[in-house]
Amino acid sequence: MNTILSEATNSNTVVAVDAIKPLKELSGSQAVLEACIAEGVDTIFGYPGGAIMPIYDALYDYHDQLKHILVRHEQGGIHAGQGYARSSGKVGVVFATSGPGATNLVTGLADAMIDSTPLVCITGQVFAHLLGTDAFQETDVINITTPVTKWNYQITDAVEIPHIMAKAFYIAGSGRPGPVLIDISKNAQIQKFNYEGYTKCTHIRSYRPKPFVRKSYVEAAAKMINEAKKPFVIFGQGVILGRAEKEFKAFIEKAGLPAAWTILGLSALPTDHPLNVGMLGMHGNYGPNVLTNECDVLIAVGMRFDDRVTGRLDKYAKQAKVIHLDIDPAEINKNVKADIPVWGDCKETLPMLTQLIEAKNHSEWLAKFNQYTAEEHEAVIQAELHPTAGELSMGEVIHLLNELTNGDAIIVTDVGQHQMVACRYARFNSTKSNITSGGLGTMGFALPAAIGAKFGAQHRTVVAVIGDGGFQMTLQELGTIMQTGIQVKILILNNRFLGMVRQWQELFNDKRYSFVDIQSPDYVQLAKAYGIAAATVNDRSCLNEALQTMLLHDGSYLLEVMVGKENNVFPMVPQGCSVSEIRLK
Amino acid sequence: MKKEFTITVYTENQIGLLNRIAIIFSRRKINVDSLNVSPSEVESIHRFTIVINETEEVVRKLCLQIERQVEVLKAYFNTNEEIIWQEMALYKVPTDAVAEKLKVERLLREYGARAVVIRKDYTIFETTGHREETDRLVAFLEPYGLIEFVRTARIAIIKASSGFHEKIREFEAIEPAEELIENEFLDKGQAVFTM
Numbered sequence: 001m002n003t004i005l006s007e008a009t010n011s012n013t014v015v016a017v018d019a020i021k022p023l024k025e026l027s028g029s030q031a032v033l034e035a036c037i038a039e040g041v042d043t044i045f046g047y048p049g050g051a052i053m054p055i056y057d058a059l060y061d062y063h064d065q066l067k068h069i070l071v072r073h074e075q076g077g078i079h080a081g082q083g084y085a086r087s088s089g090k091v092g093v094v095f096a097t098s099g100p101g102a103t104n105l106v107t108g109l110a111d112a113m114i115d116s117t118p119l120v121c122i123t124g125q126v127f128a129h130l131l132g133t134d135a136f137q138e139t140d141v142i143n144i145t146t147p148v149t150k151w152n153y154q155i156t157d158a159v160e161i162p163h164i165m166a167k168a169f170y171i172a173g174s175g176r177p178g179p180v181l182i183d184i185s186k187n188a189q190i191q192k193f194n195y196e197g198y199t200k201c202t203h204i205r206s207y208r209p210k211p212f213v214r215k216s217y218v219e220a221a222a223k224m225i226n227e228a229k230k231p232f233v234i235f236g237q238g239v240i241l242g243r244a245e246k247e248f249k250a251f252i253e254k255a256g257l258p259a260a261w262t263i264l265g266l267s268a269l270p271t272d273h274p275l276n277v278g279m280l281g282m283h284g285n286y287g288p289n290v291l292t293n294e295c296d297v298l299i300a301v302g303m304r305f306d307d308r309v310t311g312r313l314d315k316y317a318k319q320a321k322v323i324h325l326d327i328d329p330a331e332i333n334k335n336v337k338a339d340i341p342v343w344g345d346c347k348e349t350l351p352m353l354t355q356l357i358e359a360k361n362h363s364e365w366l367a368k369f370n371q372y373t374a375e376e377h378e379a380v381i382q383a384e385l386h387p388t389a390g391e392l393s394m395g396e397v398i399h400l401l402n403e404l405t406n407g408d409a410i411i412v413t414d415v416g417q418h419q420m421v422a423c424r425y426a427r428f429n430s431t432k433s434n435i436t437s438g439g440l441g442t443m444g445f446a447l448p449a450a451i452g453a454k455f456g457a458q459h460r461t462v463v464a465v466i467g468d469g470g471f472q473m474t475l476q477e478l479g480t481i482m483q484t485g486i487q488v489k490i491l492i493l494n495n496r497f498l499g500m501v502r503q504w505q506e507l508f509n510d511k512r513y514s515f516v517d518i519q520s521p522d523y524v525q526l527a528k529a530y531g532i533a534a535a536t537v538n539d540r541s542c543l544n545e546a547l548q549t550m551l552l553h554d555g556s557y558l559l560e561v562m563v564g565k566e567n568n569v570f571p572m573v574p575q576g577c578s579v580s581e582i583r584l585k
Numbered sequence: 586m587k588k589e590f591t592i593t594v595y596t597e598n599q600i601g602l603l604n605r606i607a608i609i610f611s612r613r614k615i616n617v618d619s620l621n622v623s624p625s626e627v628e629s630i631h632r633f634t635i636v637i638n639e640t641e642e643v644v645r646k647l648c649l650q651i652e653r654q655v656e657v658l659k660a661y662f663n664t665n666e667e668i669i670w671q672e673m674a675l676y677k678v679p680t681d682a683v684a685e686k687l688k689v690e691r692l693l694r695e696y697g698a699r700a701v702v703i704r705k706d707y708t709i710f711e712t713t714g715h716r717e718e719t720d721r722l723v724a725f726l727e728p729y730g731l732i733e734f735v736r737t738a739r740i741a742i743i744k745a746s747s748g749f750h751e752k753i754r755e756f757e758a759i760e761p762a763e764e765l766i767e768n769e770f771l772d773k774g775q776a777v778f779t780m
Contacts, residue, residue: 151655205756206597206658330649
């Protein structure tokens with residue numbers, strides 16, 4: 001993982017970067033907006049309210065420099081900020097008011113925390129003299145958000161605003177990125193103070209964004225890779241956050257290392273790359289899961305051994321030596337013991353490794369992955385992607401979508417069966433193309449995140465793939481699409497069930513379907529109410545044309561595809577099982 | 586195997602940091618036996634002393650999580666053999682008991698107890714020492730009408746530590762110096778530095 005902010009964060013000297021000419025007097029609110037401009041922010045997602053009114057009043061004069069997107073709910077605002085950050089590689093900025101405005105951010109903060117997404121959230125707060133008095137819309141935001149922020153801070157004096165904002169952007173974007181929340185009392189927003197310009201933060205003495213790279217460990221890792229007969233690389237979002245896609249590709253290509261991804265690592269390496277052997281984890285591919293327990297050296301790059309990836313830990317890669325590259329020292333040995341920890345920014349450590357490893361190809365070992373792929377194809381993939389009769393499958397929809405977008409679209413997924421199917425079967429040519437709620441599994445993430453993703457990468461097609469359950473959690477953001485005119489393609493895979501929970505109830509609870517039967521409104525009518533073109537399709541012969549219409553439409557478009565009611569996602573590593581006990585059916 | 590560990594954390598002085606550190610323990614349902622926050626040998630740097638009963642593996646992971654916090658400079662953990670520690674205790678006993686029972690007076694002297702307040706109705710003693718010692722004195726005084734007892738958190742000094750004066754300079758530097766590639770808690774044998 002890496003510094004997301006400008007090169008200035010890597011500089012060896014503390015210098016004022018982009019220092020703004022001193023102005024005489026500014027209000028706290030103006031100082032907040034000046035900070036955003038100095039940090040290169042172009043889009044803010046937010047929702048006004050009483051305690052943040054002075055900032056919104058100041059925004060009125062800054063509307064030509066800062067684009068503000070009025071969302072329909074603060075949760076939508078923060079997920080949009082996340083989508084923006086993930087598609088652009090920049091820090092997402094979110095404004096919300098005190099009390100309920102701030103508490104509505106909590107789910108998004110938790111999501112951004114676990115998925116290491118850089119955000120700066122500004123919340124309004126009641127006047128400082130009212131703190132602790134149970135004032136109207138007062139809530140203890142700092143304490144509520146402490147476990148779900150990388151850093152948070154309450155400002156009650158406007159003088160603090162410039163340097164705290166600088167710290168906020170620096171902390172959010174550097175090292176292992178994460179969400180930062182700054183709570184500003186209303187008096188500080190109003191307060192005029194002598195503004196001495198804005199200086200970007202490049203160093204905080206108690207904070208080391210990047211650990212010191214120890215050459216001896218890099219050398220030991222290279223030696224181990226050179227001696228390996230069956231090396232296996234598993235990679236996560238660290239490659240994307242570290243902007244090390246090229247370095248990563250050079251690394252695996254030099255030694256012919258088969259590489260599999262976590263769902264947040266997806267799109268860091270093109271799907272069609274010959275060394276890309278597929279997806280890890282509970283609904284990952286057959287080969288990567290089984291062969292995790294057969295490789296002799298497991299090389300983990302920018303990933304954190306989540307339980308959905310490892311399955312049962314005491315039966316996970318016990319035969320293998322483990323090399324773990326990560327920027328966060330707390331990830332080393334947290335879940336899986338590393339024989340060689342390579343702390344550091346993988347943008348730096350990967351080239352060091354590449355230089356030391358021998359050029360090789362492990363073709364026999366790679367062929368083994370391909371055998372498993374063939375077996376999985378036969379047992380699962382063929383029927384999922386190319387069914388000839390019966391209800392539509394989620395897989396065939398994604399497969400057709402791939403063909404029409406040529407793997408160039410950004411695909412934003414929600415959480416559940418459609419998410420697993422989309423991640424399994426979507427093809428990606430370029431990085432930052434897969435945006436999903438990985439660690440927290442937040443239903444309702446996709447629609448607002450897709451809006452944000454489009455604002456972060458306006459030249460790209462953004463398709464939100466969403467289940468009928470998740471869509472109903474944040475569908476109010478259709479209003480944001482309507483008002484901003486942003487082009488988002490919404491693909492609802494409707495199986496009339498909360499599919500993933502239903503699948504578990506079928507497999508593990510004797511088909512006792514407990515509250516998973518969910519009804520949907522008429523999505524076409526709903527979209528039309530928001531002025532969004534829409535269609536529904538349940539016939540295989542019309543699917544291709546319907547998808548084409550959606551993609552070619554000049555504007556947002558909602559396409560509902562009726563898919564098989566009780567289809568299951570396979571393969572599957574049942575909870576509590578080892579990765580090599582993965583089931584094909 | 587679980588045993589007593591003392592965690593020493595050097596931090597910036599910042600509102601809310603106590604909560605940030607406390608929730609690292611409570612999130613994992615780990616009880617904090619003792620917690621002290623005080624200034625350190627370096628101006629503006631605060632020092633947390635935390636005592637918990639856990640396995641070494643858990644304590645190591647906790648320290649890494651503590652160090653992840655932006656305002657934490659360093660976290661060390663040590664076994665009781667590696668530190669010098671003290672706790673202070675206050676005991677309020679009826680003055681009659683002290684004045685009339687020779688045994689009480691002798692024992693208080695033996696424990697190094699110092700009278701802080703002497704009144705007609707009660708006397709307050711203070712001792713400094715290890716928990717077992719104060720516990721023993723409490724058990725002894727109870728039959729003589731111990732009125733009140735209170736004990737402070739543990740404060741500790743790491744025997745092998747050379748203090749934080751030198752280290753703070755490295756933290757203030759943009760890049761840590763090569764010779765400071767060490768980390769007492771993470772991997773003593775291999776002397777690793779994580780910052």
